[in-house]
Amino acid sequence: MTEYSVEARGLTKYFEGFTAVDHVDLEVPAGSIYGVLGPNGAGKTTTLRMMLGIVDPDAGMSRLLGGHKPQSVRHRVGYLPEERGLYPGMKAREAIAFMGALRGLDWGEGRRRAALFMTELGLERVIDEKIRKMSKGMAQMVQLIGSIIHAPDLIVLDEPFSGLDPVNQERLEMLVRRERERGATILFSTHVMAHAERLCDRIAIIARSARRFEGTVDQARALLPMQVRYTPRDAGGDVAASLPPDAERRGDDWHFAIQDDGVEPLLARITASGHGVAGLSITRPGLHDAFVHIVRQVDAGFAADARADAIEESAA
Amino acid sequence: MSSLLRNIVVVARRDFLAIVATPTFLLFLLAPLFMIAMGAIGGVGASQLADSARGAGRIVILAAPADIDALRAADARLREALPGGKAATLELRVATANDDPVAVAQEKGSDTYAVMSGPLAAPRIVEREKGSRSGAWLALLATDVLRTRAAGDVAPAAPRFESLKHGGTSIAAQQSIGFGAIFVIFLLTLLLAGQSVGMLAEEKGNKVIEILAAAVPLESVFLGKLLGLLGVAILFIAFWMAMAVGGGLVAMTQVDPAALAEAGAAAANTKASAALLAVEPATGWPFFIGIGFAYFIMAFLLLGAIFLGVGAQAGTVREIQMLSLPITILQVAMFSLCSAAASAPGSTLATVAQIIPFSSPLAMAARAATDDARGVHLLALGWQAIWVALVIILSVRLFRAGVLSGRSNWKFWKRSGGVPEAAPRRTTAIDRL
Numbered sequence: 001m002t003e004y005s006v007e008a009r010g011l012t013k014y015f016e017g018f019t020a021v022d023h024v025d026l027e028v029p030a031g032s033i034y035g036v037l038g039p040n041g042a043g044k045t046t047t048l049r050m051m052l053g054i055v056d057p058d059a060g061m062s063r064l065l066g067g068h069k070p071q072s073v074r075h076r077v078g079y080l081p082e083e084r085g086l087y088p089g090m091k092a093r094e095a096i097a098f099m100g101a102l103r104g105l106d107w108g109e110g111r112r113r114a115a116l117f118m119t120e121l122g123l124e125r126v127i128d129e130k131i132r133k134m135s136k137g138m139a140q141m142v143q144l145i146g147s148i149i150h151a152p153d154l155i156v157l158d159e160p161f162s163g164l165d166p167v168n169q170e171r172l173e174m175l176v177r178r179e180r181e182r183g184a185t186i187l188f189s190t191h192v193m194a195h196a197e198r199l200c201d202r203i204a205i206i207a208r209s210a211r212r213f214e215g216t217v218d219q220a221r222a223l224l225p226m227q228v229r230y231t232p233r234d235a236g237g238d239v240a241a242s243l244p245p246d247a248e249r250r251g252d253d254w255h256f257a258i259q260d261d262g263v264e265p266l267l268a269r270i271t272a273s274g275h276g277v278a279g280l281s282i283t284r285p286g287l288h289d290a291f292v293h294i295v296r297q298v299d300a301g302f303a304a305d306a307r308a309d310a311i312e313e314s315a316a
Numbered sequence: 317m318s319s320l321l322r323n324i325v326v327v328a329r330r331d332f333l334a335i336v337a338t339p340t341f342l343l344f345l346l347a348p349l350f351m352i353a354m355g356a357i358g359g360v361g362a363s364q365l366a367d368s369a370r371g372a373g374r375i376v377i378l379a380a381p382a383d384i385d386a387l388r389a390a391d392a393r394l395r396e397a398l399p400g401g402k403a404a405t406l407e408l409r410v411a412t413a414n415d416d417p418v419a420v421a422q423e424k425g426s427d428t429y430a431v432m433s434g435p436l437a438a439p440r441i442v443e444r445e446k447g448s449r450s451g452a453w454l455a456l457l458a459t460d461v462l463r464t465r466a467a468g469d470v471a472p473a474a475p476r477f478e479s480l481k482h483g484g485t486s487i488a489a490q491q492s493i494g495f496g497a498i499f500v501i502f503l504l505t506l507l508l509a510g511q512s513v514g515m516l517a518e519e520k521g522n523k524v525i526e527i528l529a530a531a532v533p534l535e536s537v538f539l540g541k542l543l544g545l546l547g548v549a550i551l552f553i554a555f556w557m558a559m560a561v562g563g564g565l566v567a568m569t570q571v572d573p574a575a576l577a578e579a580g581a582a583a584a585n586t587k588a589s590a591a592l593l594a595v596e597p598a599t600g601w602p603f604f605i606g607i608g609f610a611y612f613i614m615a616f617l618l619l620g621a622i623f624l625g626v627g628a629q630a631g632t633v634r635e636i637q638m639l640s641l642p643i644t645i646l647q648v649a650m651f652s653l654c655s656a657a658a659s660a661p662g663s664t665l666a667t668v669a670q671i672i673p674f675s676s677p678l679a680m681a682a683r684a685a686t687d688d689a690r691g692v693h694l695l696a697l698g699w700q701a702i703w704v705a706l707v708i709i710l711s712v713r714l715f716r717a718g719v720l721s722g723r724s725n726w727k728f729w730k731r732s733g734g735v736p737e738a739a740p741r742r743t744t745a746i747d748r749l
Binding site: 052087102 | 319322323326327330334338518519522523525526527528529530531532533716
């Protein structure tokens with residue numbers, strides 16, 4: 001087994017002249033939890049579909065689980081589509097066993113595991129209930145179980161957290177961690193950063209059809225300078241003089257950003273200034289801020305392009 | 317290969333159970349009962365009408381008392397040997413002085429086709445229609461009575477009847493069997509295969525298609541759905557065959573055993589049942605029924621695949637209904653072609669009908685009735701199977717290209733595509749202008 005569970009290169013898809021996905025690369029290390037982040041409509045779902053071979057890419061290629069074509073390792077892959085769908089007339093246990101059977105699992109074994117999973121996730125009351133009688137969140141949990149019932153080596157979840165209440169979100173996170181411990185690689189897309197921050201070993205950020213960032217969560221957060229919140233003990237006098245020029249006062253606190261190598265000089269200056277320290281925190285911005293930062297940069301780039309286009313057009 | 321088969325079975329099983337385990341299926345299964353009931357009601361009505369008409373129809377002879385017995389005897393003797401429809405009931409009346417045949421012919425309460433009066437040698441025949449058979453019949457009776465009187469009693473001929481035991485079935489009968497096979501297969505496929513047109517609409521509606529497309533090759537989804545429906549069709553046919561056989565058995569137990577034995581003996585004597593069974597297709601009944609069933613499956617799969625493929629392209633129920641009409645017309649066209657071919661076995665037309673893949677199952681079933689070659693059926697089944705595969709592969713290609721890639725106007729797959737993104741991009745460009 002090679003070290004990557006997913007190797008996709010240059011995935012590209014055009015929809016009626018518009019480039020929905022533009023040369024997206026994805027490399028997911030085996031045994032990791034990987035997040036594909038991006039705003040709504042960025043091309044995440046299409047990327048995942050191409051990666052899994054559901055939709056044929058217009059350019060690029062995708063290899064799964066050690067260099068195999070997606071179609072040849074279907075039984076080792078689990079997939080929860082963004083558009084949730086189950087046969088409403090089927091009972092939960094049967095629906096899960098059916099999804100397992102599609103992936104090569106024995107029906108009887110599927111039924112047995114379905115009951116186990118559902119009990120574990122607090123759904124034991126509805127094991128033999130028809131899907132149409134369930135709430136949306138319950139049906140989604142059933143479908144989620146269905147997509148991992150055959151113990152796949154690669155689990156791909158498209159927006160798995162959307163539509164779940166906090167309790168079920170927690171259960172899903174637990175499930176994802178446990179599947180990883182079992183040895184599976186998990187790749188999921190989301191636009192909620194909290195889950196990605198807690199779960200992901202690595203992330204890719206897709207915005208405006210292209211991959212804009214790839215790396216660990218910490219690397220993403222390192223794109224922004226650290227944020228300082230400083231509360232002087234003695235607010236009198238010219239506190240701002242000892243702080244960087246962009247420092248901003250909010251109530252008693254001063255807020256400003258510093259570079260990684262600026263921590264010690266800052267401490268020295270604060271100590272020397274004699275205003276005292278009632279409170280001081282130096283933190284990395286969260287993934288949320290890093291994400292917004294990256295997406296805004298991309299959007300600004302597009303706006304600039306558009307401006308350039310407009311100038312060209314008016315000149316012509 | 318085995319995994320492909322497995323996938324097909326999984327999909328087929330789901331579809332079969334989903335169709336069968338619903339109350340609607342019961343309605344579907346019993347639908348022919350309504351047809352039979354309507355047919356029975358219509359039949360009873362028609363036969364009552366015919367009965368009442370038959371009871372009322374008559375021919376009348378106003379004869380001298382001396383002639384009455386002779387006329388009645390002549391009528392009884394000749395009536396039996398008459399081929400085709402029997403003459404209307406004969407009513408004999410003793411002639412009186414003031415008889416008016418026209419008045420008799422116009423008496424109310426019954427249809428009087430002809431009235432004969434006057435002496436037998438020169439009777440006056442009043443008939444409702446000029447040159448009718450009833451009038452001729454009355455003249456024949458008069459002539460017969462006269463001839464018997466002139467010649468005296470002649471002993472009737474004492475013929476010894478012999479029937480051909482193994483004369484073979486006539487070509488006309490075999491062609492009728494062939495046509496019957498065409499009609500039965502056509503009717504069953506028309507009733508059952510058309511259902512596949514909406515089968516993928518369900519998956520599109522409830523979004524399960526993406527799960528299926530991700531998990532198994534679409535070819536197995538299509539073929540699995542088709543086989544699931546075939547299972548339903550076979551269940552349907554088996555149910556009605558069982559009903560027919562069961563009905564026959566019940567009818568037999570209702571009949572008095574003695575009467576049954578008597579009837580059996582009578583049948584053995586007259587060889588009536590043997591004559592009935594002697595009508596057999598050129599390839600023999602067991603082979604013919606077996607191959608007919610195989611051709612039904614092929615016709616079902618071929619048409620079902622077309623319906624399924626076309627239905628998969630449709631986005632709405634209305635589109636599905638619109639699209640199914642051209643296919644039904646194609647089906648009827650193939651039926652007409654095969655019917656024409658069945659009446660001319662061995663002709664170019666028949667060969668063409670046997671080669672065109674969509675008419676081939678029907679035409680070959682008809683051929684099994686008239687031609688005793690058996691090997692050619694294996695060839696035909698293979699040829700048709702190739703076309704089933706081709707239609708399915710083509711349907712899947714179209715489905716992938718049109719529906720799955722988001723080029724169609726189907727919103728589910730398109731949503732992930734460009735529209736939400738294209739819009740803001742355009743507006744920013746416009747804003748800057």
